[in-house]
Amino acid sequence: MARSELIWRPDKNPGSTFATLCLCAKCFCGLGQIRLDGEIGFAITQTMPAKKKAPARKRKLVLLIGTVKGVFLYHTDEKRAAWKLTGPHLSGWEVFSLCGDSRNGRILAGAEHFMTGPTIRTSGDFGATWEPVKRDPKFAKGTKAELKHIWQIVPGHPSQPGTWYAGVDDAALFVSRDDGKTWDELTGLTKHPTRPRWVPGFGGLCLHSIVVDPANSQRLWVGISAVGVFRSDDAGKTWKLCNAGLPNVAPEFIKDPDMGRCVHKLGLDPARPGRLAMQFHGGVFISENAGDSWKRISAGLPHDFGFPLAATVGGGLFVVPLIGGDNRVVPGGALKVWRSRDLGRTWRALTKGLPQKDHFVGVLRDAMTSDPLTPAGVYLGTTGGEIFYSKDDGASWDKLPASFPRITTLKTWLV
Numbered sequence: 001m002a003r004s005e006l007i008w009r010p011d012k013n014p015g016s017t018f019a020t021l022c023l024c025a026k027c028f029c030g031l032g033q034i035r036l037d038g039e040i041g042f043a044i045t046q047t048m049p050a051k052k053k054a055p056a057r058k059r060k061l062v063l064l065i066g067t068v069k070g071v072f073l074y075h076t077d078e079k080r081a082a083w084k085l086t087g088p089h090l091s092g093w094e095v096f097s098l099c100g101d102s103r104n105g106r107i108l109a110g111a112e113h114f115m116t117g118p119t120i121r122t123s124g125d126f127g128a129t130w131e132p133v134k135r136d137p138k139f140a141k142g143t144k145a146e147l148k149h150i151w152q153i154v155p156g157h158p159s160q161p162g163t164w165y166a167g168v169d170d171a172a173l174f175v176s177r178d179d180g181k182t183w184d185e186l187t188g189l190t191k192h193p194t195r196p197r198w199v200p201g202f203g204g205l206c207l208h209s210i211v212v213d214p215a216n217s218q219r220l221w222v223g224i225s226a227v228g229v230f231r232s233d234d235a236g237k238t239w240k241l242c243n244a245g246l247p248n249v250a251p252e253f254i255k256d257p258d259m260g261r262c263v264h265k266l267g268l269d270p271a272r273p274g275r276l277a278m279q280f281h282g283g284v285f286i287s288e289n290a291g292d293s294w295k296r297i298s299a300g301l302p303h304d305f306g307f308p309l310a311a312t313v314g315g316g317l318f319v320v321p322l323i324g325g326d327n328r329v330v331p332g333g334a335l336k337v338w339r340s341r342d343l344g345r346t347w348r349a350l351t352k353g354l355p356q357k358d359h360f361v362g363v364l365r366d367a368m369t370s371d372p373l374t375p376a377g378v379y380l381g382t383t384g385g386e387i388f389y390s391k392d393d394g395a396s397w398d399k400l401p402a403s404f405p406r407i408t409t410l411k412t413w414l415v
Contacts, residue, residue: 059414061371062126063379064107065387066095066409071109073127074400078373080391085402089127097366099153100413103161107413108180110150110166118150120166122180135182137166137174145170145190151208152366157217167207171198171224175236186236189222194241199254201225201262201281208365209266213290215273221266221291223278226254228261231291242291249281265309265365270372277317279309279365284319286343297344302331308368312376315341316393320363320380329360329383337380339394353397354388361386366409373414381407 063074065087072087090111097110105124112118120137121130139145149169156163156175164176166183172190174183198205209223218235221242228243246261254260262281269275276287282305284298298304305324311317317340322328330336334356336349361382371377379389385404390397 061373061377062100062413062415063387063389064098064100064409064411064413065381065404065407066098066109066366066411067385067405067407068094069405071095071098071107071111071127072402072404074387075126080373080377080389083400085400086127089123090121090130094408096149096151096408097153097166098409098411099155100411100415101155102413102415103155104179105415106180108153108164110153112149118147118168120150120153120180120183133176133181133183137168137172137183137185139170139172139185145172147172148204149206151206152210154210154212157212157214159217165210165212165220167210167222169204169206169208171205171207171227173207173210173222173236188232188237189230189239192230192239192241194227194258197256197259198224198227199256199259209263211266211268211276213268213273219290221268221276223263223266225264226250226260226262226281228259229263229266229276229278229291242287243294244292245287245294245296246280246285247282264307267309267311269311269315270313271315277309277311279306279319281305281324284309284317284344297340298347300340300344300347301338307365308363308380310368310370310378312370312378312393313372314374314376314393316370316376316378317341317344318368318370318378318394320368322362329362333358333360335359335361335382335388337378337390337394337397350390350394350397352395353390353399359384364408367407369410369412371412371414377412379410379412381410383407 061076065072070088070091075084093111093113095111099108107123109121120133123130152167154165162179164180166174173186176183207222207224211221213219219233221231230239231242232239243261248260249262250260265279267277274290278285283296285294286297287294301321303321306319306321309319319338323331335354336351338347340347361384363380367381369379375393377391378394381387383406387400388397
C-alpha cells in the first residue's frame with residue numbers, strides 16, 4: 001500500500017502565516033495550504049486539481065422596441081451580426097416603457113390602450129402572450145393627480161430581487177415588492193414639501209428617469225420634467241431636491257426659484273456609482289457627488305437641446321443634439337450621435353453609416369440605449385421608425401432593416 005507523505009514548503013514571504021503543503025498524488029491528489037492559527041494550532045485547506053472548464057454559455061441579446069403601435073423584438077447573439085425580428089406584440093397598444101427581467105425571463109411593459117388606460121403587462125415567452133399584473137399603479141381615491149402614462153420601469157437593487165420601480169405622469173414613483181404583481185405609491189416623493197409648486201414641461205409632469213445606485217441598495221434618483229432631480233437615501237421614504245447648478249429654463253413663466261429645471265434624461269456612469277449625467281432642456285450636465293451639484297459639459301456640442309442620453313461601460317457618453325423650440329429634429333437633416341470619453345471636456349460627432357442628408361427626424365428621451373458587451377453596442381430609434389446600431393462603441397453604424405411606427409423606447413436585454 002502506498003505511503004502518503006506531507007511535505008512542508010514554507011512560503012517565500014518570511015512574514016506570511018501560510019505555507020504550501022504537498023499531498024501525495026497516490027492518496028490525496030492535490031496541493032493544499034496550512035494556515036498557522038497562533039497558539040491554537042493550524043488548519044488545512046485542500047485545493048483539488050483544476051477541472052476542465054465547461055464551455056461558456058452562449059448568451060442571446062434581445063433589443064426591446066416600444067412604439068406607439070406595439071412592441072417589437074430583435075434577437076441576436078453576442079456577435080450582433082444576424083438579427084431576427086418578432087412582432088408586433090401588444091399590437092395597437094401605445095408603449096412608453098419596457099424592461100427585460102434577466103432574473104426570471106420576463107418582459108415588463110408600461111402600455112396603454114383605450115380599453116384599459118395605463119397598465120403594466122408582462123410576458124414570459126418573448127412577447128407571444130401577455131398577462132396583466134394583479135394591481136396596477138394607481139393613485140389613491142380623492143387625489144387630484146391623474147395617471148396618464150407609465151414612463152419608466154426598472155428593477156430594484158440586485159440584493160432586492162423582488163423589487164421594481166415605475167415612474168408615471170402625473171409625476172409619482174410606484175414600487176412593487178412582490179416581483180411586479182402589485183404596485184404602491186411611494187408617497188414620500190408626492191408629499192414632498194415642494195409638490196404644490198411642481199410645474200409640468202411641454203410633455204407633461206412626467207417622472208421619466210429612475211436610477212438605482214448599484215453600490216447602495218437604499219439610494220435612488222428620479223428625474224421629473226419640469227421640476228428637477230430628487231434623491232432618496234432610504235429606499236424612497238424621504239427625498240432631497242438636487243437642483244444645485246441647474247438653471248430655470250423658463251424664468252419668465254416659472255417664478256419659483258427652485259422649480260423650472262427641465263430634466264430630459266438622467267443616467268448613471270456604469271463604471272462609477274455616484275457619477276450622474278443628464279440631458280437637460282438647455283445643455284448636458286454632470287454630477288460627481290451623487291447629484292448634490294451639477295456642472296454644464298456641453299460646450300463642444302452644436303446645440304444644447306436634446307432628449308436621449310446613453311452611457312457605456314467603457315466610459316463613453318452619448319447624446320443626440322436637436323434643434324429646440326417647436327422643431328425638435330436633428331440640425332440640417334444630418335443624423336449625428338455625439339460621444340465624449342472625457343466627461344464632456346471634448347465631444348466627437350459620429351456619422352459613419354448614419355444618414356447625413358435630408359433626414360429630418362428626432363430621437364425621443366428613452367429611444368437610445370447601450371448594451372454591456374465589449375466593445376459596447378449603442379442603439380437609437382428615431383421618430384421616423386428607424387433603428388440604427390453600433391457594435392463598436394459608436395465608431396460606425398448600421399441600420400436594422402425594418403421600419404416601425406414612432407419609436408418611444410429602446411432597451412437591451414441579455415438572456
